[in-house]
Amino acid sequence: MSGKKLEIDGVTYRRATLADHRAVTELSNDVNPYEGLDYLEYFFPKYISQGNRHCYLAEKNGKALAYMQNILVDGGLTAIGQAGRSAPDVQHKGIYKTLFAYFEREVNAMNPHYERVSYTAYLSDFQKKFLKKAIYKVVDTRFVRAYKMNTSPTTTIADNDSIQNIPVKEVKQINMQEMLEILCDLSTKQKLFPKDSFISLWMPFSTSIAIQSNIKQIYDDSTVYATFDKNGRCTSVISATIIHCPYGLRYDVNFYGTGGSADLQLLKAHILIQAKLAWDYSIEHNRKAIMKIFWPTEIPLEMVDDFALNVMGWDKGPFWQYPQYISAVADKEKAQVTTSKL
Numbered sequence: 633m634s635g636k637k638l639e640i641d642g643v644t645y646r647r648a649t650l651a652d653h654r655a656v657t658e659l660s661n662d663v664n665p666y667e668g669l670d671y672l673e674y675f676f677p678k679y680i681s682q683g684n685r686h687c688y689l690a691e692k693n694g695k696a697l698a699y700m701q702n703i704l705v706d707g708g709l710t711a712i713g714q715a716g717r718s719a720p721d722v723q724h725k726g727i728y729k730t731l732f733a734y735f736e737r738e739v740n741a742m743n744p745h746y747e748r749v750s751y752t753a754y755l756s757d758f759q760k761k762f763l764k765k766a767i768y769k770v771v772d773t774r775f776v777r778a779y780k781m782n783t784s785p786t787t788t789i790a791d792n793d794s795i796q797n798i799p800v801k802e803v804k805q806i807n808m809q810e811m812l813e814i815l816c817d818l819s820t821k822q823k824l825f826p827k828d829s830f831i832s833l834w835m836p837f838s839t840s841i842a843i844q845s846n847i848k849q850i851y852d853d854s855t856v857y858a859t860f861d862k863n864g865r866c867t868s869v870i871s872a873t874i875i876h877c878p879y880g881l882r883y884d885v886n887f888y889g890t891g892g893s894a895d896l897q898l899l900k901a902h903i904l905i906q907a908k909l910a911w912d913y914s915i916e917h918n919r920k921a922i923m924k925i926f927w928p929t930e931i932p933l934e935m936v937d938d939f940a941l942n943v944m945g946w947d948k949g950p951f952w953q954y955p956q957y958i959s960a961v962a963d964k965e966k967a968q969v970t971t972s973k974l
């Protein structure tokens with residue numbers, strides 16, 4: 633059954649290929665889901681080449697009508713749904729639902745052992761209503777902010793005394809082996825990832841199941857940095873990813889601390905390091921830069937806003953009205969999309 637195309641009401645449902653890059657980009661530009669911060673055009677060729685990622689398309693006469701993708705993580709146990717798009721002129725006609733049902737059929741044929749479906753999303757009004765249906769259970773709620781970087785961080789640092797006390801020297805880039813060691817130290821892992829979830833590039837990874845393959849996937853897209861105390865215990869971890877978007881360069885920074893009072897300073901240290909890298913990269917590529925920061929709700933939103941807007945001198949970015957995002961999970965049977973068309 634796997635790989636078989638479906639034709640319903642003149643619409644073809646099938647696996648996407650690299651040849652669909654332009655059609656998928658045109659669809660995504662029409663939908664413009666993230667106000668200039670869409671990642672799909674940039675990552676699509678990579679997604680298509682990844683063995684554990686499955687990309688699906690609904691099309692008619694060569695025009696992409698809907699798109700979605702999934703990635704299997706946690707050793708094949710969890711399918712993360714991503715990048716759902718449906719052309720504005722065909723929305724609410726069930727095309728996306730049919731594509732989703734088609735995906736479920738395909739992924740079941742290819743990987744019958746997957747057990748659950750997860751996703752991440754802004755905690756929008758739609759999400760609040762959707763979660764009331766109680767199909768999915770929220771695993772984690774975190775803050776998210778996009779800040780437009782308008783000034784060179786070097787100028788900001790030189791001008792600001794309060795920055796001198798931020799422990800930037802403690803931050804170091806870590807390799808996969810070092811990340812593995814952090815996750816194998818159970819008490820540190822429990823403090824850093826109490827929800828058993830490391831969300832990197834909007835993908836929630838378990839920190840206890842199939843951690844080697846999850847770490848490999850995280851490093852495939854991102855770079856990881858950490859800080860350590862004087863006993864060598866990890867005190868914070870971030871994953872950082874550069875994404876070329878229609879707006880410019882988007883720098884995603886996902887912060888995890890140990891929940892103590894030092895977390896805010898450590899987050900600021902990571903932001904400063906990443907700001908310098910992002911700024912230099914944006915100058916090199918002659919593009920505008922935006923930093924998107926994701927952090928635990930224990931660190932108040934106002935404090936991070938104050939640092940970004942008043943100390944760094946950045947501006948508010950897209951989706952300001954939604955400062956939180958969630959990750960949610962459901963058993964595959966519960967999440968199953970039913971459509972009379974398949």
Ligand SMILES: CC(C)(COP(=O)(O)OP(=O)(O)OC[C@H]1O[C@@H](n2cnc3c(N)ncnc32)[C@H](O)[C@@H]1OP(=O)(O)O)[C@@H](O)C(=O)NCCC(=O)NCCS
Nearest residue numbers: 663665714715716717718722723724725726727728729758
């Ligand atoms: C979400 C989206 C793909 C739905 O496409 P569609 O072709 O209109 O969908 P269908 O007609 O097949 O089915 C509608 C279903 O979409 C779901 N839906 C609508 N808006 C949604 C959203 N923002 N997020 C997730 N699902 C959504 C609804 O649950 C609805 O199901 P229901 O009829 O049981 O309520 C489309 O609205 C879209 O492209 N939105 C912008 C991009 C986006 O927000 N994507 C979200 C996932 S990344």
